Amino acid sequence: MISLEKIRKNEVRGAKAGPLAQKEERAAYLFLLPWLAGLLLFLVIPVVASLGLSFTDWNLLTPPKWVGLTNYQDMVSDHNFRNSIGVTLKYTVLSVPLYMVAGLALSLLLNLRLKGMNIFRTILYLPSVLSGVAVAVLWLTLLNPDLGAVNQVLRAIGIANPPRWLLSPDWAVPAVVLMGLWGVGGGAIIYLAGLQNISPHLYEAAEIDGANSIQKFFNITIPMLTPTLFFVLITSLIGAFQVFDTAYILGGSRGGRSGALLFYLLNLWNEGFRNGRFGFASALAWVLVVAAGVVIYITFKTADRWVYYETGGE
Amino acid sequence: MEITHMKLPEKKVAPLVVKQTPWPRVRKVLGVILAYATLFALSAVIFLPLGWIFTAALKPDRVSPFSIPVQWFPTQYWHWENFVRTLVETNKPFLIFTRNTLILVAGNIIGTLFSCTLVAYAFARLRFRGSELLFNILIITMLIPYQALMIPQFIMFFKIGWYGTYLPLIVPSFTGNAFFIFLMRQYMRTFPKELDDASRIDGCNYFQTFWHIILPLSKPVMAVCVVFVFMGQWNNLLGPLIYLDRTSMFTVAIGMANYVTRANPQWNLLMAANLIMMMPSVLLYFFAQKQLIGGIASVGLKG
Numbered sequence: 001m002i003s004l005e006k007i008r009k010n011e012v013r014g015a016k017a018g019p020l021a022q023k024e025e026r027a028a029y030l031f032l033l034p035w036l037a038g039l040l041l042f043l044v045i046p047v048v049a050s051l052g053l054s055f056t057d058w059n060l061l062t063p064p065k066w067v068g069l070t071n072y073q074d075m076v077s078d079h080n081f082r083n084s085i086g087v088t089l090k091y092t093v094l095s096v097p098l099y100m101v102a103g104l105a106l107s108l109l110l111n112l113r114l115k116g117m118n119i120f121r122t123i124l125y126l127p128s129v130l131s132g133v134a135v136a137v138l139w140l141t142l143l144n145p146d147l148g149a150v151n152q153v154l155r156a157i158g159i160a161n162p163p164r165w166l167l168s169p170d171w172a173v174p175a176v177v178l179m180g181l182w183g184v185g186g187g188a189i190i191y192l193a194g195l196q197n198i199s200p201h202l203y204e205a206a207e208i209d210g211a212n213s214i215q216k217f218f219n220i221t222i223p224m225l226t227p228t229l230f231f232v233l234i235t236s237l238i239g240a241f242q243v244f245d246t247a248y249i250l251g252g253s254r255g256g257r258s259g260a261l262l263f264y265l266l267n268l269w270n271e272g273f274r275n276g277r278f279g280f281a282s283a284l285a286w287v288l289v290v291a292a293g294v295v296i297y298i299t300f301k302t303a304d305r306w307v308y309y310e311t312g313g314e
Numbered sequence: 315m316e317i318t319h320m321k322l323p324e325k326k327v328a329p330l331v332v333k334q335t336p337w338p339r340v341r342k343v344l345g346v347i348l349a350y351a352t353l354f355a356l357s358a359v360i361f362l363p364l365g366w367i368f369t370a371a372l373k374p375d376r377v378s379p380f381s382i383p384v385q386w387f388p389t390q391y392w393h394w395e396n397f398v399r400t401l402v403e404t405n406k407p408f409l410i411f412t413r414n415t416l417i418l419v420a421g422n423i424i425g426t427l428f429s430c431t432l433v434a435y436a437f438a439r440l441r442f443r444g445s446e447l448l449f450n451i452l453i454i455t456m457l458i459p460y461q462a463l464m465i466p467q468f469i470m471f472f473k474i475g476w477y478g479t480y481l482p483l484i485v486p487s488f489t490g491n492a493f494f495i496f497l498m499r500q501y502m503r504t505f506p507k508e509l510d511d512a513s514r515i516d517g518c519n520y521f522q523t524f525w526h527i528i529l530p531l532s533k534p535v536m537a538v539c540v541v542f543v544f545m546g547q548w549n550n551l552l553g554p555l556i557y558l559d560r561t562s563m564f565t566v567a568i569g570m571a572n573y574v575t576r577a578n579p580q581w582n583l584l585m586a587a588n589l590i591m592m593m594p595s596v597l598l599y600f601f602a603q604k605q606l607i608g609g610i611a612s613v614g615l616k617g
Contacts, residue, residue, distance in 0.1 A: 024442065031520070038488075133549060296457055
């Protein structure tokens, strides 16, 4: 062991000496080249271009016309824009906390040491591998107000007038949230990995101190799981801003009855590719990027207060 | 070793305490029963909707596909030919859509494996100035909502004449994907440094080390990425919707979307098509389950 370590240290020192390190550096950038090229071509240039475009009026066929901040000013009074913000916020507020709590509860269940648990894990994870389009088509039929299985079950248990789900302006977004709950096993698998990473010593120590299950859950499981919770929170917030496939299938490209399913991205798609307002759509994209950035920034800032990272050695 | 020593005495003590009162035992049995009941109920929630559309898919055209009361499993009708009909019917040729989707899948798998392994190797195994900064940039790009770029990217591809071709849907994969690079880099970091050193001593250059040493060892993580790319492309609706303009080039996802948003679709065939669309993901999931869940879990932990 000692000799191996010495050799390694020698290597490290050798590698840091001039020409070899330079060679390694050149090689590294050569390996990175595809990604660096993509970063420039498909990220930096489009981002900068779209900022420029957002100040223009352009239908792709005639030359772009500089209009200054008009696109951004128009948004304030744009009915579809305001509606799409409302729909997206409603979905985010309903879905993110619900999916996090449900996913955590499910992962606790799947973490029990019972016979056949692997089979249940496999089954409950299944919906999250299915195509978003296929799942949306499935739920479109399940949520059909008259013939759909959901309302038939609801009528069978005595609810005479179940909601008209996707066809009702008030119930359309909750219907999408309900549909997403079917795939909550996907989040549960991530929590499960987090749970299995918690050292059993902590629970043993707590048991010796006389802690009950509820105390163990709130004082060990939750704090130790906060990095995972943080990861899921960030990814589900970003996901909530990006709902497209589901909305497109369930409500059509117009966003359902009276725009009840006009998610932000669907509106952006409509303005760009349907109405040919590429300048306005670029402005919408920038608002999305800035809004997502602000939300992520705030989440990261508050993370110091509640996310617990185990530091130091074993 | 220390751990087992510590555990042993405790394990001997704990049952003694428990046995004094019968209640914890009863509670435990009740808890197990409750857990199994919940698990079976949840599994039913997963399977029954699938059984319901399966029932509808097997019904003949003249029968209402969704009858009252609900039929969760097929009992009466077994028109398996619906699955073939939905694949070959001329006005919505799902067989051609499938072929088109597979072209995109294959292109993206090749592109992703090519670019992401190279980039991940540099991040995982090579020392260079700016590596930390570039890696942070990589992480940040994972957080950017990709769809926000769809307008400027579309304009760019439109201007260079790629609209209506598969190129905008395949070429970007040759420049890597932050998520897969991250996944591969995490994996490649776990190999001992001595591997690189030994191959260097044997006279390999960096590319040879990558090609002969690191790449063969990375097969498991590459398999995970292939599965993710397959599922991502098979399910991709937005990309093909933006760039493809001819029915003959459409993918399964667009085919389904057009089918379902049309007035009065033929539900039995639509449900058959939907089940066919689910099949590849389901099969892949059952074969690659362990790797897939392992891959997702490791990302969750390190993110």
